[in-house]
Amino acid sequence: MGSQGGWGQSKEFLDLVKSIGEARSKAEEDRIVLQEIETLKRRINEPDVPRRKMKEYIIRLVYVEMLGHDASFGYIHAVKMTHDDSLLLKRTGYLAVTLFLNEDHDLIILIVNTIQKDLRSDNYLVVCAALAAVCKLINEETIPAVLPQVVELLGHPKETVRKKAIMALHRFHQRAPTTMSHLISNFRKRLCDNDPGVMGATLCPLFDLITEDANSYKDLVMSFVSILKQVAERRLSKAYDYHQMPAPFIQIKLLKILGLLGSGDKQASGAMYNVLEDIFKKSEPSSNIGNAVLYECICCVSSICQNDKLLKTAAEVTSKFLKSESHNLKYMGIDALGRLLKRNPEIAEEHQLAVIDCLEDPDDTLKRKTFELLHKMTKSSNVEVIVDRMIDYMISISDNHYKTDIASRCVELAEQYAPSNHWFIQIMNKVFEHAGDLVDVRVAHNFMRLIANGEDDEGAGSQLRSSAVVSYLHILAEPKLPSVFLQVICWVLGEYGITDGKFSASYITGKLCDVAEARSNDDTVRAYAIAAIMKICAFEIAAGRKVELLPECQSLIDELSASHSTDLQQIAYELQALLGLDARAVETIMPYDASCEDIEVDRSLSFLNSFVNQSLQNGARPYIPESERPGTLNISNYGAHDQLEAPSHALRFEAYELPKPSPPPIPPALLAAAPVADLVAVPESAYFSTEPHQPSEPLGGAAMSPAEHGLRLRLEGVQKKWGRPSYSSSSSSSSSSAPSVSAPSAQKPANGVANANGAAAAAGAQARDSSYDSRRNPLVEVSAEKQRLAASLFGARLQEESRRRRPHPPPGAEP
Amino acid sequence: MGIRFVLLVNKQGQTRLAQYYEYLTLEERRALEGEIVRKCLTRTEQQCSFVEHRNYKVVYRRYASLFFLVGVDNEENELAVLEFIHLFVETMDRHFGNVAHFMLEEMVMNGCVVETSKSNILAPIQLMDKAA
Numbered sequence: 001m002g003s004q005g006g007w008g009q010s011k012e013f014l015d016l017v018k019s020i021g022e023a024r025s026k027a028e029e030d031r032i033v034l035q036e037i038e039t040l041k042r043r044i045n046e047p048d049v050p051r052r053k054m055k056e057y058i059i060r061l062v063y064v065e066m067l068g069h070d071a072s073f074g075y076i077h078a079v080k081m082t083h084d085d086s087l088l089l090k091r092t093g094y095l096a097v098t099l100f101l102n103e104d105h106d107l108i109i110l111i112v113n114t115i116q117k118d119l120r121s122d123n124y125l126v127v128c129a130a131l132a133a134v135c136k137l138i139n140e141e142t143i144p145a146v147l148p149q150v151v152e153l154l155g156h157p158k159e160t161v162r163k164k165a166i167m168a169l170h171r172f173h174q175r176a177p178t179t180m181s182h183l184i185s186n187f188r189k190r191l192c193d194n195d196p197g198v199m200g201a202t203l204c205p206l207f208d209l210i211t212e213d214a215n216s217y218k219d220l221v222m223s224f225v226s227i228l229k230q231v232a233e234r235r236l237s238k239a240y241d242y243h244q245m246p247a248p249f250i251q252i253k254l255l256k257i258l259g260l261l262g263s264g265d266k267q268a269s270g271a272m273y274n275v276l277e278d279i280f281k282k283s284e285p286s287s288n289i290g291n292a293v294l295y296e297c298i299c300c301v302s303s304i305c306q307n308d309k310l311l312k313t314a315a316e317v318t319s320k321f322l323k324s325e326s327h328n329l330k331y332m333g334i335d336a337l338g339r340l341l342k343r344n345p346e347i348a349e350e351h352q353l354a355v356i357d358c359l360e361d362p363d364d365t366l367k368r369k370t371f372e373l374l375h376k377m378t379k380s381s382n383v384e385v386i387v388d389r390m391i392d393y394m395i396s397i398s399d400n401h402y403k404t405d406i407a408s409r410c411v412e413l414a415e416q417y418a419p420s421n422h423w424f425i426q427i428m429n430k431v432f433e434h435a436g437d438l439v440d441v442r443v444a445h446n447f448m449r450l451i452a453n454g455e456d457d458e459g460a461g462s463q464l465r466s467s468a469v470v471s472y473l474h475i476l477a478e479p480k481l482p483s484v485f486l487q488v489i490c491w492v493l494g495e496y497g498i499t500d501g502k503f504s505a506s507y508i509t510g511k512l513c514d515v516a517e518a519r520s521n522d523d524t525v526r527a528y529a530i531a532a533i534m535k536i537c538a539f540e541i542a543a544g545r546k547v548e549l550l551p552e553c554q555s556l557i558d559e560l561s562a563s564h565s566t567d568l569q570q571i572a573y574e575l576q577a578l579l580g581l582d583a584r585a586v587e588t589i590m591p592y593d594a595s596c597e598d599i600e601v602d603r604s605l606s607f608l609n610s611f612v613n614q615s616l617q618n619g620a621r622p623y624i625p626e627s628e629r630p631g632t633l634n635i636s637n638y639g640a641h642d643q644l645e646a647p648s649h650a651l652r653f654e655a656y657e658l659p660k661p662s663p664p665p666i667p668p669a670l671l672a673a674a675p676v677a678d679l680v681a682v683p684e685s686a687y688f689s690t691e692p693h694q695p696s697e698p699l700g701g702a703a704m705s706p707a708e709h710g711l712r713l714r715l716e717g718v719q720k721k722w723g724r725p726s727y728s729s730s731s732s733s734s735s736s737s738a739p740s741v742s743a744p745s746a747q748k749p750a751n752g753v754a755n756a757n758g759a760a761a762a763a764g765a766q767a768r769d770s771s772y773d774s775r776r777n778p779l780v781e782v783s784a785e786k787q788r789l790a791a792s793l794f795g796a797r798l799q800e801e802s803r804r805r806r807p808h809p810p811p812g813a814e815p
Numbered sequence: 816m817g818i819r820f821v822l823l824v825n826k827q828g829q830t831r832l833a834q835y836y837e838y839l840t841l842e843e844r845r846a847l848e849g850e851i852v853r854k855c856l857t858r859t860e861q862q863c864s865f866v867e868h869r870n871y872k873v874v875y876r877r878y879a880s881l882f883f884l885v886g887v888d889n890e891e892n893e894l895a896v897l898e899f900i901h902l903f904v905e906t907m908d909r910h911f912g913n914v915a916h917f918m919l920e921e922m923v924m925n926g927c928v929v930e931t932s933k934s935n936i937l938a939p940i941q942l943m944d945k946a947a
Contacts, residue, residue: 020829029829066833068845087946095916102838125939125946135924160939167924174925197935204817204927239932242902249931252895288901292894299892327863332894363862401869 013060020067033069036060044074054081055089058096065100075100079107082114082133087125090118094133103139103175111137112145119149124158131164138168140176147172154186159195166190166198170205184209191223196236196247199227203253210260221261221268228254229275232282248289251279255296262304269305276301280313285320288328295321295332302339311343318347322354327361331369334358338373348377359389367393368402375409383417387427395434407435411443421454421464429471429485436482444484448491452595465496473503476511486515487528494532495595498539505540506550509533513552523565530560530568534575538590542583549579817926818896819871819886820847821919826880828852832915836926851884865893876900899928906933914940 016036023029043049044057058081061074078100081093101107111133118130131153134146146168153165166187173180187209190202210217230236231247231254240247258276262269279297284290298314301307318340321333334355340347348355358370371393374386387410394406410431418424428447431439451468455461472489475481481489490512497508516529533556537547549557560572578586591597616622823832830848839847854866855875866873868886874896875884883900887893899922906918921936922928930936 021825065841066830068830068841068848070841088943091917091943095920099834099916104838125942128939132920132924160935163929164924167927167929170927171925197930197932200931201924201927201929204925204929237932239934242898242931247931249895249899249928252892256892288894289898292892292898295894296892327861328865328894328897331863331865363858365863365865365867368867402867 010056013056016060017063029067030069033064033067037064037069037071040064040071041073044077051081051084051086051089055092058092062096062099071100075107079110082111082118087123087129090126091129094129098133098136101137103137108137108139108142112142116146116149119146119153124156124161127153127156127161128164131161131168134168135164135171138171138175140179143172143176143179151183151186154190159193159198162190162193162195163198163201166201166205170208173205173208188220191220191227196240196250200247200250200253203250203257207253207257207260210257214260214263218261218265218268221258221271224254224257224261225271225275228258229278232275232278243287243289244284245287245289245293248293251293252296255279255293255300259300259303262300264305266305269307272300272304273307273310276310277313280310280317285317291321291329291332295336298336299339302336302343306343311340314340315344315347319351322351322358327363327366330354330358331366334366334369334373338376341373341376348373371406371409375413378413378417380417380419383413384419384423387413391427391430391434394431400438403435404438407431407439411439415446421450421460422467425451425464425468425471429475432485432488433475433478433481436485439484441484444488448488449596451492452495452593462499465492466500466502468492469496469499469503473511476515483519483522483525486519486522486525490515490525490528490532494528494535495593497532498536499592505536505545506548509536509553510550512536513550513556516556517552523563523568526560527565527567527571530556530571530575534571534578535590537575538578538586539592541578541581542587542590542592544583547579817888817891818923818928819888819926820884821923822848822851822882822884822886823915824848824852824882824884826856826882828856831881832919834916834919834923836923851886852882855882855884864897874900876904878904899931902931902933906936909933910937910940917943 016032019032020029023032040057040060044054044061049057054077058074058078061071061078065071075097078093078096081089082097084090084093097107097111101111115130115133115138118126119134121127121130131150134150138146150165150168150172153161154169156162156165169180169183169186172183187202187205190198191206193199193202206217206220228251231251234246236247236250240250242248245251258272262272276297279293283293283297285294294317298317301310301314314336318333318336321329321336324330324333337348337351337355355370355373358366359374361367371390374390378386390406390410390413394403394410397403397406410427414424414427414431418427428443432444451465453461455464469492472492476489493508493512497503498505512529512533516526519525519529533553537549540547557572557575560568561576563569563572578589581589817836819837820833820835822830822834824830828849833844833848835844851866851868851873854868855873858866864875866875871886871888872891872893873884873886874891874893875882876897877883883904885896885900887896903919903922906922907915910918917940918936921939922930
């Protein structure tokens with residue numbers, strides 16, 4: 001690229017390129033490049049660099065970034081170069097800028113002005129340079145700055161300008177489709193442009209539009225057919241020929257469009273048959289590009305309404321592809337076969353030998369393509385063979401992305417076409433074993449559900465489960481099983497391990513303990529293991545047998561009781577509690593084989609009614625619902641955190657009004673409107689009876705601004721330090737540290753929804769501290785971004801909090 | 816949309832030209848280029864010129880010691896892209912000088928191939944030459 005020096009590069013640059021080319025290691029290359037960066041940094045910031053030199057420096061910067069090193073110190077110079085009057089320099093500047101920057105970059109603002117000016121230039125080459133930059137750098141916000149001018153350029157006398165203007169509009173449509181809806185007619189108009197280049201360019205945005213909504217463009221079918229016909233008949237200038245094919249790239253685009261328009265529409269399809277036949281005849285099968293057009297034709301034919309003659313021709317062409325020596329053509333052939341399958345299911349059989357060859361070819365790309373084809377061809381008669389092969393292939397892949405892909409295909413096919421549950425389990429075991437952690441966890445859950453009640457016949461069902469248990473005990477001997485697989489195994493052993501009496505409870509329990517011990521880092525697996533142990537104990541007790549815990553089992557329980565994972569702790573305690581219950585109770589709590597039964601939840605806790613009544617009679621205070629408690633914020637409003645209107649307790653996103661002089665005690669409803677007087681050191685009593693100002697203030701920190709702007713804080717006697725270290729808890733003189741730090745228990749902190757449930761006072765105070773920290777930054781107005789951020793913060797917080805509080809259901813109860 | 820990137824890479828895996836049609840940071844580009852180049856360079860002459868990478872495809876073509884790599888969406892016609900690379904090379908052939916970037920700019924916009932007539936591609940560049 002730089003070796004010719006035909007553009008006036010200095011010897012220095014040529015030497016640089018040469019030395020990079022000759023570098024023998026990445027480290028050496030990096031060293032050279034870093035040195036170059038130092039040189040450029042020095043030179044480029046000198047005053048009065050001659051323009052030609054600057055151009056070269058910028059090209060060298062492009063070079064440096066291409067090799068992966070940051071050259072952002074030079075970006076501004078590239079921006080400056082776009083202002084240059086010389087076409088070459090200006091264009092180099094634009095090129096550099098499009099390579100360096102992206103649409104979200106801060107420097108874009110500096111360029112928009114230049115682009116606007118250049119779009120109006122007399123020199124059409126300058127206009128083109130600007131349009132090319134528009135296509136790369138204009139984003140949704142800057143579209144309005146250039147849109148009118150671009151639309152005007154659609155009528156420019158020069159075709160190359162019109163072509164680029166169309167692509168600029170295309171870009172606008174990609175970035176902001178709604179703003180463009182009134183301009184779509186422009187695309188239709190340019191389709192009829194005199195210049196084939198402009199017409200060809202218009203096909204790009206039209207393709208996008210038709211992909212989104214084919215129905216609105218059905219009226220263009222005849223136009224497209226006519227254009228394609230003319231192209232095929234060589235009515236365009238020879239300049240568009242490529243390897244004896246007339247404008248093949250345009251033909252391909254048209255074929256794609258026609259395929260979309262004809263799909264499912266008999267009338268539209270009918271209009272196309274003739275021209276498609278023509279294309280089949282005229283395309284040259286001895287050249288790559290000819291075959292590319294033929295392939296596209298096949299795609300079109302297979303997606304529009306059926307026409308037997310065309311399908312026959314398509315099948316013949318596909319045949320030739322598959323028989324070819326070239327791997328590329330075989331690849332295209334396999335793909336074409338997959339598309340034709342839905343029109344003619346037998347077609348794959350006719351070519352089965354060729355397909356098998358491709359399957360066994362060492363070329364990975366071809367193999368994968370063939371698996372895609374097999375996926376489409378799977379029926380219950382061939383599913384076993386196909387899936388077996390897929391699994392073998394899957395085991396051989398090391399790339400996780402592909403492994404996941406093939407694993408999911410296997411699962412999909414197995415679920416859909418499995419000839420027997422037994423086979424299904426074998427297959428799933430293999431998938432779990434080799435790709436367990438790549439597969440969606442729902443697959444494991446579905447699998448467990450299937451084992452639980454997959455068979456209609458009870459006898460078959462229990463046989464299935466027994467064989468599952470046996471095979472899993474066997475598999476446990478293997479090292480390094482994926483976590484998901486172990487979870488499944490534990491679950492199965494827990495539910496059904498001792499059902500048929502083949503294995504003793506202590507044997508199974510022992511195995512489960514081994515698993516838990518081997519995976520001391522994996523909390524999920526341990527949870528499944530201990531839950532399984534619990535089930536086994538439960539079944540033993542329910543059957544009237546005494547449970548003798550193995551020593552390693554007991555130590556596992558002890559360990560888990562002290563685990564930092566609350567889930568594990570919970571299960572451990574539950575197990576211990578269970579061991580003390582009698583058979584009948586246990587049977588009710590943990591019935592056998594009830595993993596798929598629904599659990600009824602009585603949300604009103606009505607079964608506790610008698611307990612409550614009795615307590616009330618004994619003098620306990622009745623429960624006061626939150627909405628009736630004096631001056632507390634209504635927590636339920638947090639659920640509507642994305643409603644931005646301001647009910648009095650909800651978050652406010654508008655700034656508060658300026659504070660008024662300190663008022664008498666204020667009822668909570670009005671508090672949001674009369675904020676910050678409280679910052680003044682009012683006497684404690686007045687402060688206590690009013691509710692603290694913090695609850696209704698948003699974390700975004702809008703609240704405090706008026707005070708800190710307008711009024712001066714009366715801080716006499718107040719300790720200067722804010723924040724945690726100076727916070728003295730509870731009743732200490734309120735004049736120390738922040739005035740609101742008083743009797744924590746009376747207040748509800750703003751953050752931490754979880755704390756609203758009466759968490760420790762310390763937690764409440766801490767939360768308040770952090771909310772103070774955020775409020776200390778004065779904000780005059782809350783921008784839209786902050787609103788969104790607040791909404792998403794709360795949304796995320798809420799979900800996180802509630803998830804943590806919800807107890808983790810034991811695996812058996814989770815279908 | 817369509818074409819995601821165009822790369823020219825030498826036999827040693829050094830990038831000689833890079834044009835991206837979607838935004839990737841410098842680190843992402845390096846990682847991507849490394850991975851793809853490794854994949855393509857290890858393939859033999861007989862094998863397909865197409866390689867699947869993540870959720871898109873790379874079409875590549877070798878000219879002496881230079882590899883042309885084009886990343887495309889799954890819906891693209893691979894043979895057509897293969898030929899597009901060749902068109903690019905032929906066009907460059909007709910013109911000497913350090914203009915690969917400008918040529919590509921004439922041929923591809925928004926990730927779509929917009930110009931395939933060599934004279935149309937070269938005309939603006941030749942004019943620019945004259946103006947320089």
